[in-house]
Amino acid sequence: MRVVIADDSVLFREGLARVLVEHGHRVEHAVGDVASLLRVVAADRPDLAVVDIRMPPAPTAMGGQPPIDAGPGSGTDGDPDGAEAAVVIRAEHPATAVLLLSQHIELRHCVGLIGTDGFGYLLKDRVLDLAEFDAAARRVAAGGSALDPEIVRALVRSQSAPPAVAGLTVREREVLALVAQGLSNVAIAARLHLSDRTVEAHMRSVFTRLGLHDDGGTHRRVLAVLRYLDVRLGPVAESGSVP
Amino acid sequence: MVVVTTGLATAVVLAGVLIGAALGLGAPLVLCLACSVAVAVAWVVVRHSPRSAVGPALAWSSGCVAVVQINDVLAASAYGPDPLPLASVAAHLWVGSWPVNLLGVFLLLLVFPGGARGGWWSTLPWVYVAATTAVMAAMWDLQQSDGQVVGDLPAPRQVTLLIGLATVGVCLALAVLSLVLAYRRGDPPSREQIRWLVLAGATVVVCLVVGWVLGSLGARIEVAYGPFLVAIVVLVPLAVGIAVVRYDLFDVDRLLGAGAAAVISAVISAGIFALVVLGMSQLVRAGTALGPSTAAFVTALVLLPLHRWVSRVVGRVLDRERTVALAAVNRFAADVSAGRRPPEEIEAVLRAAQRDPGLVLVLAAPDGRWVGMDGSPASKPDDRAADPAAGITVQSRGVPIARVRLTRDSARTRRRIGDLARVAWMPIEVCRLRLALREALAETHASRLRFAESSAAERLRWAQDLHDGAQQQLVAVGMRLRLLQRAAAGDAGLDTGLRLAITTELEAAVADLQGCVAELRRLAQGVRPARLEDGLPAALEAIRDATPLPMELSVDPGMLGVDETHALTAYLVVAEAVANVLKHADASRIEVHVAGHSDRLTVRVRDDGVGGLDSDAPLAALRDRVSSVGGTLDVHSPRGRGTTVSVVI
Numbered sequence: 001m002r003v004v005i006a007d008d009s010v011l012f013r014e015g016l017a018r019v020l021v022e023h024g025h026r027v028e029h030a031v032g033d034v035a036s037l038l039r040v041v042a043a044d045r046p047d048l049a050v051v052d053i054r055m056p057p058a059p060t061a062m063g064g065q066p067p068i069d070a071g072p073g074s075g076t077d078g079d080p081d082g083a084e085a086a087v088v089i090r091a092e093h094p095a096t097a098v099l100l101l102s103q104h105i106e107l108r109h110c111v112g113l114i115g116t117d118g119f120g121y122l123l124k125d126r127v128l129d130l131a132e133f134d135a136a137a138r139r140v141a142a143g144g145s146a147l148d149p150e151i152v153r154a155l156v157r158s159q160s161a162p163p164a165v166a167g168l169t170v171r172e173r174e175v176l177a178l179v180a181q182g183l184s185n186v187a188i189a190a191r192l193h194l195s196d197r198t199v200e201a202h203m204r205s206v207f208t209r210l211g212l213h214d215d216g217g218t219h220r221r222v223l224a225v226l227r228y229l230d231v232r233l234g235p236v237a238e239s240g241s242v243p
Numbered sequence: 244m245v246v247v248t249t250g251l252a253t254a255v256v257l258a259g260v261l262i263g264a265a266l267g268l269g270a271p272l273v274l275c276l277a278c279s280v281a282v283a284v285a286w287v288v289v290r291h292s293p294r295s296a297v298g299p300a301l302a303w304s305s306g307c308v309a310v311v312q313i314n315d316v317l318a319a320s321a322y323g324p325d326p327l328p329l330a331s332v333a334a335h336l337w338v339g340s341w342p343v344n345l346l347g348v349f350l351l352l353l354v355f356p357g358g359a360r361g362g363w364w365s366t367l368p369w370v371y372v373a374a375t376t377a378v379m380a381a382m383w384d385l386q387q388s389d390g391q392v393v394g395d396l397p398a399p400r401q402v403t404l405l406i407g408l409a410t411v412g413v414c415l416a417l418a419v420l421s422l423v424l425a426y427r428r429g430d431p432p433s434r435e436q437i438r439w440l441v442l443a444g445a446t447v448v449v450c451l452v453v454g455w456v457l458g459s460l461g462a463r464i465e466v467a468y469g470p471f472l473v474a475i476v477v478l479v480p481l482a483v484g485i486a487v488v489r490y491d492l493f494d495v496d497r498l499l500g501a502g503a504a505a506v507i508s509a510v511i512s513a514g515i516f517a518l519v520v521l522g523m524s525q526l527v528r529a530g531t532a533l534g535p536s537t538a539a540f541v542t543a544l545v546l547l548p549l550h551r552w553v554s555r556v557v558g559r560v561l562d563r564e565r566t567v568a569l570a571a572v573n574r575f576a577a578d579v580s581a582g583r584r585p586p587e588e589i590e591a592v593l594r595a596a597q598r599d600p601g602l603v604l605v606l607a608a609p610d611g612r613w614v615g616m617d618g619s620p621a622s623k624p625d626d627r628a629a630d631p632a633a634g635i636t637v638q639s640r641g642v643p644i645a646r647v648r649l650t651r652d653s654a655r656t657r658r659r660i661g662d663l664a665r666v667a668w669m670p671i672e673v674c675r676l677r678l679a680l681r682e683a684l685a686e687t688h689a690s691r692l693r694f695a696e697s698s699a700a701e702r703l704r705w706a707q708d709l710h711d712g713a714q715q716q717l718v719a720v721g722m723r724l725r726l727l728q729r730a731a732a733g734d735a736g737l738d739t740g741l742r743l744a745i746t747t748e749l750e751a752a753v754a755d756l757q758g759c760v761a762e763l764r765r766l767a768q769g770v771r772p773a774r775l776e777d778g779l780p781a782a783l784e785a786i787r788d789a790t791p792l793p794m795e796l797s798v799d800p801g802m803l804g805v806d807e808t809h810a811l812t813a814y815l816v817v818a819e820a821v822a823n824v825l826k827h828a829d830a831s832r833i834e835v836h837v838a839g840h841s842d843r844l845t846v847r848v849r850d851d852g853v854g855g856l857d858s859d860a861p862l863a864a865l866r867d868r869v870s871s872v873g874g875t876l877d878v879h880s881p882r883g884r885g886t887t888v889s890v891v892i
Contacts, residue, residue: 009715015722022726054711103710104764104773107781124714125760128721128753130729154774154785 120146252306304347339382377407443482601650828852
């Protein structure tokens with residue numbers, strides 16, 4: 001699969017490129033700012049863009065070379081940063097999936113993308129679990145989703161959950177949390193040491209309890225995750241993610 | 244016209260002097276010489292205000308006296324062995340001529356200080372002239388010898404004389420009345436000018452009374468009435484001259500007031516002395532010293548309070564403006580002392596008292612700057628007293644503390660404001676110190692806020708440094724280790740045991756690195772919570788999610804645009820307050836409410852714990868944090884009924 005990497009730290013960029021190459025991907029470009037990212041995505045239409053959420057908007061060094069390290073404070077509010085670039089890419093190039101990376105939990109402008117197809121958001125150190133990271137990257141590139149458990153936890157309002165979600169059993173919530181992270185039923189079964197059928201039964205129960213009836217598509221999963229996350233999605237996100 | 248009239252009077256006075264000198268007559272010579280003082284002053288006045296009728300009137304006030312003197316000399320010679328020319332005519336007029344003496348003074352009263360009064364007043368001189376003519380006609384041909392009129396008058400001439408004299412008296416009274424009216428209708432400068440004349444006139448009267456007293460006590464007539472004559476021919480012209488040329492030369496009001504008060508006090512205490520002596524002589528046998536000594540004692544006892552009282556009353560009557568102004572400022576100073584009025588009103592009070600709406604009070608700040616009442620910088624006042632904009636300096640222990648700038652500036656207003664400023668010293672000093680204190684406090688607040696802002700910025704930078712620097716590099720190193728591990732695992736050439744050892748070791752190393760990254764993230768979180776990036780509400784939700792107790796979080800949905808410093812402060816306040824609750828309160832639930840905006844953010848943390856927080860010690864750090872951004876912290880903690888911490892920042 002063809003990948004573009006955007007991160008203002010050369011060290012991280014090179015490391016990530018090697019990791020992806022090792023896992024059989026082709027890294028088309030590794031850039032360090034938002035403008036370059038948008039340019040190469042528009043030119044090459046890669047399958048996946050791995051994007052740092054904090055990035056300088058434009059090259060700051062001479063000769064168009066990406067800076068080695070733009071330093072702290074770059075990409076602050078007001079300039080387009082990685083999160084906004086992700087929104088732009090998903091809107092303008094639907095064929096290119098986006099995997100956002102961050103040093104810490106921050107949602108910023110990408111809230112609308114969370115839980116939608118072809119989008120993932122992980123903390124950077126997840127890269128160190130090579131297999132899981134590769135799996136998440138492939139899943140996102142294939143049109144699925146991947147959310148970091150920490151981000152899911154930050155999004156879920158533990159004590160003021162919506163009434164519909166409050167009606168779920170502990171196990172059902174557990175399953176739903178993993179669905180929210182982007183795992184398939186099979187992966188969830190493996191994670192929770194359950195049989196695939198049990199997980200499917202839990203999901204059916206979740207759909208029932210949330211009042212989501214089978215409409216012939218697979219959007220019930222997305223809707224359930226959205227209910228679960230309660231990320232205060234605006235109308236844009238709902239109309240964009242649910243056909 | 245003015246010059247001609249004044250010159251005529253001068254000629255008459257000179258003629259009097261020459262005649263007196265030529266004939267060797269002492270009294271007319273001295274009198275005419277004294278009159279020349281008035282003439283000299285009259286010329287000064289004419290030079291100063293060439294259009295004013297005051298100069299000629301002043302010249303003729305002595306010129307008329309000289310005319311009568313010359314007439315007297317001529318008339319006297321008619322009865323001597325060697326009559327002078329015109330002597331017979333002069334002799335006919337001799338006795339009846341004396342109202343002419345007062346004609347000049349009469350005219351002066353009618354034109355001082357601003358010129359002829361106009362209206363029916365202008366007919367008054369003609370009435371006076373007619374009355375004088377009547378008197379002269381009635382006394383036609385009468386002779387006098389050694390000051391006594393010789394011969395009797397027939398009845399018709401007596402009636403004419405009576406009418407003439409009465410008319411002269413009425414005219415003089417009306418002239419004085421015209422001066423009083425001029426005073427009451429006049430502007431401050433003309434009042435000041437009239438006061439000079441009143442001062443001289445009062446001196447003349449006092450000298451006259453003193454002369455009577457001395458004469459009745461047996462003093463020689465020259466000694467007794469000398470001061471009176473000098474006063475009338477020298478002091479009055481001088482006073483008129485000063486009034487016209489430099490009416491604000493001295494503080495005539497105070498002179499007048501103090502003089503009048505002294506005279507009245509002296510008269511009253513003399514009366515008391517006499518009464519007591521009289522009373523004692525009735526009570527005890529005459530001849531003892533008891534009466535006078537008791538009287539002296541009583542008088543001494545009464546004199547000082549009496550003088551104060553008289554001064555106040557006289558001041559109120561003679562110099563009403565100054566007395567009222569001083570009283571107003573005095574009352575204000577007392578009100579300030581009693582805390583009834585703020586000292587900052589002093590400028591308005593001085594404006595009203597000084598009747599100068601453009602008056603400006605400039606304070607000397609302790610650091611040497613000159614500032615207005617509101618603390619705005621004022622230009623440095625010029626110290627030259629001649630500069631009208633500079634006003635007067637108010638001093639406290641030799642140090643200038645303020646300056647009063649006047650728009651209606653004269654020697655008189657300066658004296659007035661000087662008096663007022665001496666009384667207003669205390670409110671001015673308080674204003675100045677309060678201003679300095681306010682500025683110092685504002686500076687302290689500003690510097691604390693700057694410190695809080697730089698601290699917030701610092702925290703943001705530290706957190707980003709941790710994330711983008713150390714954390715990022717650790718992850719990069721981790722990736723290299725992972726790739727190495729992968730390479731080792733896939734390398735068939737390696738010994739199995741070694742491969743296992745390498746991969747296991749690398750696995751552990753990466754796990755350690757992940758621990759490090761998590762730890763760094765936790766540290767950065769403590770320095771500045773990353774969730775603040777998503778807004779204060781999101782960051783507060785993170786606190787709630789990390790709190791083991793049920794925590795109800797309500798955030799005003801309209802809360803927008805909270806800057807980094809305030810958001811961080813609010814976050815840290817909630818975090819610390821919640822930590823306090825967990826540590827001390829033994830509570831079962833916590834409520835957190837946040838509302839407002841960047842200008843005014845309110846945070847309330849309430850628990851249902853033990854309460855009874857009677858000392859501030861546990862909240863000292865919290866209070867410091869809040870006051871560093873100029874906020875306030877309020878604790879309500881009844882025993883057994885929970886604690887509420889309310890913060891406004």
